[in-house]
Amino acid sequence: MTDPGPPTTHITRLVGVYDAEGTLRGELAYWIGARLGRRHCSLCEITHGLVRVRAEWTACRDGLPARFDTFHLDDQPAEVRLAAAGRYPVVVAETAEGHVVLLGPDELEACGGSVDALMHAVETAAAAKGLTWTP
Numbered sequence: 176m177t178d179p180g181p182p183t184t185h186i187t188r189l190v191g192v193y194d195a196e197g198t199l200r201g202e203l204a205y206w207i208g209a210r211l212g213r214r215h216c217s218l219c220e221i222t223h224g225l226v227r228v229r230a231e232w233t234a235c236r237d238g239l240p241a242r243f244d245t246f247h248l249d250d251q252p253a254e255v256r257l258a259a260a261g262r263y264p265v266v267v268a269e270t271a272e273g274h275v276v277l278l279g280p281d282e283l284e285a286c287g288g289s290v291d292a293l294m295h296a297v298e299t300a301a302a303a304k305g306l307t308w309t310p
Contacts, residue, residue: 184275186268186306189243189297192251193219194263194280217283218245218264221293231290240308266297268306275304 194216222232222245236243246252248263258274259265266278277300278293286292301307 184270184272184306186241186270186301186308188241188269189239189277190252190255190267190269190274191218191222191243191245192255192259192263192265192267193245193247195219196247196249216264217280217286217288218266220288221283221286221290229290235290235294266293268301268304270306275306277301277304277306 221229223229246255251259254269254274255265255267258267258276262276262279264280264283265276266283268275268277278296282296282300283293286296
């Protein structure tokens with residue numbers, strides 16, 4: 176009889192939280208600050224162009240085996256806020272067992288604004304933490 180190995184935990188949803196407020200005032204403050212070099216959110220750079228969501232991001236997100244929802248600092252779910260522990264931007268995996276931080280600010284910055292690099296980083300981090308996509 177072969178050992179089936181350790182049990183795997185399945186990702187039911189990914190949650191990204193921008194390092195910005197989602198209010199009209201917050202969005203405007205971030206946009207102006209980013210243009211002046213005073214504000215920066217690496218997750219924003221991956222998912223958005225100057226004004227709107229990047230088509231490349233939408234196509235990637237829509238092709239994933241689990242939902243990838245994004246939130247702002249002021250509208251993120253409480254469980255995600257607890258998992259993030261004040262480090263933003265962040266990507267968190269939601270599983271039946273709880274929430275697992277996959278990528279923090281440094282890992283998202285290393286993606287250099289690339290959707291492909293983000294997905295590679297998510298896959299690598301998920302595998303390192305024993306997570307797989309929902310069957």
